[in-house]
Amino acid sequence: MSEFTSNSLLVVGAFFYFAGTVGLLRFPDVYTRLHALAKADNLGLGCVLAGLALQALETDGLAAALKLLLIWPLALAASAAVSYAIAQRAAALGVRPWQKGDE
Amino acid sequence: MKPLTVFWRGVSFALLWWVLAEGRMDGWWVGLCGVAAATWASLRLSPPRAGRLRAVPLLRFLAFFLWNSVRGGWQVARLALRPRLDLAPTTLDLAVMLPAGGARQLMLNTLSLMPGTVGVGLDDATLRLHVLDSRLPVAREARALEAHIARLFEVAP
Amino acid sequence: MSLGIALFLLANLVAALVAAARRPTPADLMLTALLFGSTGVGVLVLLARAMQLPALVDVALTLALLAAITGIAFARRAWHAGSRDE
Amino acid sequence: MSLAFDLLLAVALLWGAWRTLATPDIFRAVIHFIVFGLLLTLAWARLAAPDVALAEAAIGAGLTGALLLDAIGALRGRGRDGA
Structure with missing residues (x-):
């Protein structure tokens, strides 16, 4: 049962990674691409980490599982800081946000 | 300096060491030095403030954030x-x-991970957001986040 | 199982990379490099599981932290108006 | 499965190295260099050398990338001021 749960979490994580990559390639400008990068990819990482932590809990103990989960807040903080820095810089350089109807 | 603050920070760093060492205890004396140094550095770099984080709002904020x-x-x-x-x-x-x-920094950074918004700028008290889809109820959700953070820091929103 | 997912993520990454290399603006390319930050962490933890090498989790932790440094260096120091953006 | 992973990684590595050397725009070359460093980290991980992978992630991709980006910013900034 637990193996099924962790494998499903891995697959769901892969799905969100895939969606994030598709968004990065399809979205029209820097700002919208940041949405794809900051949200879908982080959720994918979260699911993958949760799935692996479940497996590690059974074989390697609690501390190993918590260590895997510890990566998530680090990645979240990093990605929040980076997306703000890039969005702010883009705005300062006068990159106009894409609007509906633009090419 | 309240001894209780020192104690709790020490316990948190010890827990962090335990997690990073994957539960192995064979290098515990190195860990002890590390925990002592980290506690000292954290007290030096961010001295305890008057308003401290409270457990229940923190858990509620984390649940809100995760969802x-x-x-x-x-x-x-x-x-x-x-x-x-x-x-x-x-x-x-x-x-x-x-x-x-x-509090404001936390709000700015959290908003980048919330549905539909990325922070673009913050001057004084105006937060500029890029919204992925204008049909989303972004303003209402941002207010909800603000209320959560206000409770977390025990400040009036 | 973990290796299969890791392969899928790597394929994802390579596809994004090849597509982004054709894009005109440097910002797009940099976003792909940041994609490597989050996806690379995922691949590394999956490899740690598949290869029974727990030390790779430490590599993933380092990568998660340092991807941010490159991103900030790009936004704050390197990205000027003259670098062929729109 | 593992053969497919290694082959894809090797091809991506070679492609990244070629792009790093062949891109005329120095800015894009640096970003390709960062990407190459990240791919190399994965390659070391596959070779069961986590210590080298750790060094590559920290020094190769992280710090050198940031330093090179900073250097580009400094060079471009100076060129624009006309100095």
Whole structure:
């Protein structure tokens, strides 16, 4: 049962990674691409980490599982800081946000 | 300096060491030195403030955040995988009522991970957001986040 | 199982990279490099599981932290108006 | 499965190295260099050398990338001021 749960979490994580990559390639400008990068990819990482932590809990103990989960807040903080820095810089350089109807 | 603060920070760092060492105890004396150094450095770099974080609002904030990051990821995934790309991005200026400093920074950074928003700028008390889709109820959700953070820091929003 | 997912993520990454290399603006390319930050962490933890090498989790932790440094260096120091953006 | 992973990684590595050397725009070359460093980290991980992978992630991709980006910013900034 637990193996099924962790494998499903891995697959769901892969799905969100895939969606994030598709968004990065399809979205029209820097700002919208940041949405794809900051949200879908982080959720994918979260699911993958949760799935692996479940497996590690059974074989390697609690501390190993918590260590895997510890990566998530680090990645979240990093990605929040980076997306703000890039969005702010883009705005300062006068990159106009894409609007509906633009090419 | 309250001894209780020192104690809790020490315990947190010890826990962090235990997690990083994957539960092995054979190098515990190195860990002890590390925990002592980290506690000293944290007291030096961020001295205990008057208003401290409280446990119940922190847990509620974490639950709120977790749920919203799942929603945000799902929303972006749906928009990205739709066969015809249907986006209507806008920008939104929002007056922040939180005091300057840690609370405002936390709000700015959390908003980048919430559904539909990325922070673009913050001057004084105006937060500029890029919104992925103008049909999303972004302003209301940002207010909810603000209320959560205000409770977390025990400040009036 | 973990290796299969890791392979899928790597394929994802390479596809994004090849597509982004054709894009005109440096910002797009940098976003792909940041995609490597989050996806690379995922691949590394999956490899740690598949290869029974727990030390790779430490590599993933380092990568998660340092991807941010490159991103900030790009936004704050390197990205000027003259670098062929829109 | 593992053969497919290694082959894809090797091809991506070679491609990244070629792009790093062949891109005329120095800015894009640096970003390709960062990407190459990240791919190399994965390659070391596959070779069961986590210590080298750790060094590559920290020094190769992280710090050198940031330093090179900073250097580009400094060079471009100076060129624009006309100095």
